[in-house]
Amino acid sequence: MLLVVIVLLLSLAAILNTQREPSTIIINVNGQMIKTIAANPASPDDLMIPKAVAEQALNTQIGWQKSGPLPKGIYYRDQVAVLMYHHLSEKPMPQFPWVLSVDRFDDQMNLLKQEGFHVINMAEYREFMLNNGAVPDNAVLLTFDDGYESFYKLAFPVLQKYGYTAVNFVIVSTIDHPDPNSVPKLTWEQMREMKHAGMGFYSHTYDLHHYGVVDAEGGQRPAASALLYVDDENRNEMNVEYYSRVTRDLAKAEQRLKEELGNTDSAIAFPYGSYNDRLLAVCDSLGISLTFKIEDGINTRADRNAARINGGSETLTAALTLDQMKHIDLPMELTLNNQKVNMVRNSPEMRKGTLMVPFHQLCKDLHIDMKYDPKRRIVELIHMDAGA
Numbered sequence: 001m002l003l004v005v006i007v008l009l010l011s012l013a014a015i016l017n018t019q020r021e022p023s024t025i026i027i028n029v030n031g032q033m034i035k036t037i038a039a040n041p042a043s044p045d046d047l048m049i050p051k052a053v054a055e056q057a058l059n060t061q062i063g064w065q066k067s068g069p070l071p072k073g074i075y076y077r078d079q080v081a082v083l084m085y086h087h088l089s090e091k092p093m094p095q096f097p098w099v100l101s102v103d104r105f106d107d108q109m110n111l112l113k114q115e116g117f118h119v120i121n122m123a124e125y126r127e128f129m130l131n132n133g134a135v136p137d138n139a140v141l142l143t144f145d146d147g148y149e150s151f152y153k154l155a156f157p158v159l160q161k162y163g164y165t166a167v168n169f170v171i172v173s174t175i176d177h178p179d180p181n182s183v184p185k186l187t188w189e190q191m192r193e194m195k196h197a198g199m200g201f202y203s204h205t206y207d208l209h210h211y212g213v214v215d216a217e218g219g220q221r222p223a224a225s226a227l228l229y230v231d232d233e234n235r236n237e238m239n240v241e242y243y244s245r246v247t248r249d250l251a252k253a254e255q256r257l258k259e260e261l262g263n264t265d266s267a268i269a270f271p272y273g274s275y276n277d278r279l280l281a282v283c284d285s286l287g288i289s290l291t292f293k294i295e296d297g298i299n300t301r302a303d304r305n306a307a308r309i310n311g312g313s314e315t316l317t318a319a320l321t322l323d324q325m326k327h328i329d330l331p332m333e334l335t336l337n338n339q340k341v342n343m344v345r346n347s348p349e350m351r352k353g354t355l356m357v358p359f360h361q362l363c364k365d366l367h368i369d370m371k372y373d374p375k376r377r378i379v380e381l382i383h384m385d386a387g388a
Helices: 001-021 050-059 102-114 124-131 150-162 174-177 188-196 239-261 277-285 318-324 358-365
Strands: 023-029 032-036 046-051 060-066 080-085 087-089 099-101 139-146 167-170 200-203 211-213 220-222 331-336 348-351 354-358 371-373 379-381
Touching: 023 050, 032 046, 032 050, 046 050, 050 060, 050 354, 050 358, 060 354, 087 102, 087 150, 099 102, 102 150, 102 318, 124 139, 139 150, 150 188, 167 174, 174 239, 188 200, 188 239, 200 239, 239 277, 354 358, 358 371
Parallel strands: 023 379, 080 139, 087 099, 139 167, 167 200
Antiparallel strands: 023 032, 046 354, 060 331, 211 220, 348 354, 371 379
8 A cells, every 4th residue: 555655656656756847739620730838738727838839739819917906896897815814812902913802803894895905715716716706896815824712712703793704714623622721722523513604724734734854954945845854864855755744734624624514625725935846736635725825915816826815914003904906907808819818727828928828718718629739749729610
């Protein structure tokens, strides 16, 4: 069994490395062979090719530019802002600016409603991200980290007052094994009660919310994303050891959330917002398709690793917190013959001066079947009229 796990993890690492390497592919368009460079050549869904080549192969005009201005009161459209919180307190705690007072939180929730923001739940967010679902203008997802009991005692009543829902990314081991000497955490019973009322609970890892040693000098990095130091062997973890360690932890978190709460979907917020390609690959292998980091920004469907704006700072007024969502740059927009394309997996990106575009997504929008053989690196476009 161990050998099978090692082989699978090595294969995962090999796929990850292949995904990053550019390659040459052939596109067969009604017998005409077009040779081109490509990114993500191992995955048909993620295949990216130069914009000029895509226009030639699909006989269409592709645009990539900022979207036009929006009507007054609409700050963003077809996107989701994710607000992040941690711990709440009954009164302000100036010595802990990351702890938000419940009155300040209430002010934020009230202002969200007054300013025309629309709080969505995780099911709506998932549909938007994974199934091309629609969201209202000025859509907001509310998230909390760490599973503090203050979510139940302080945040939950405020959320119910405004008819809002939120999700909490819990450190599952601290729920299973509460520490009486630390800040109180949620219980499974409290989470079941709140889930029945519309709240959601997801993974903040099982037990990887800490820093681990990464070198002989004792330097530390977030344990979920770092190759840890093996002291008695004077070396860092190998990739296969890292994959095994992190996979076991994230899988255990998913198992416990399913056992206690009946979760049928998955999401994770990375501890300290730290991640890399290895950690994203582990999430993919476990079917955790929605991930969250710590970074300012508004998310499109292509932002599966979502940015989150910090709403939990006591140093900012409610108005200043919301201003982070009201004054954003207009998003980039992908178009086909001047018609917007809803990007599902990948956004166009510049690589060595060449604009690469998501080829599979463009084919789908043009109702062209794409058959791709990643081993032979050959794309065939099916059901395409010769005169198209």
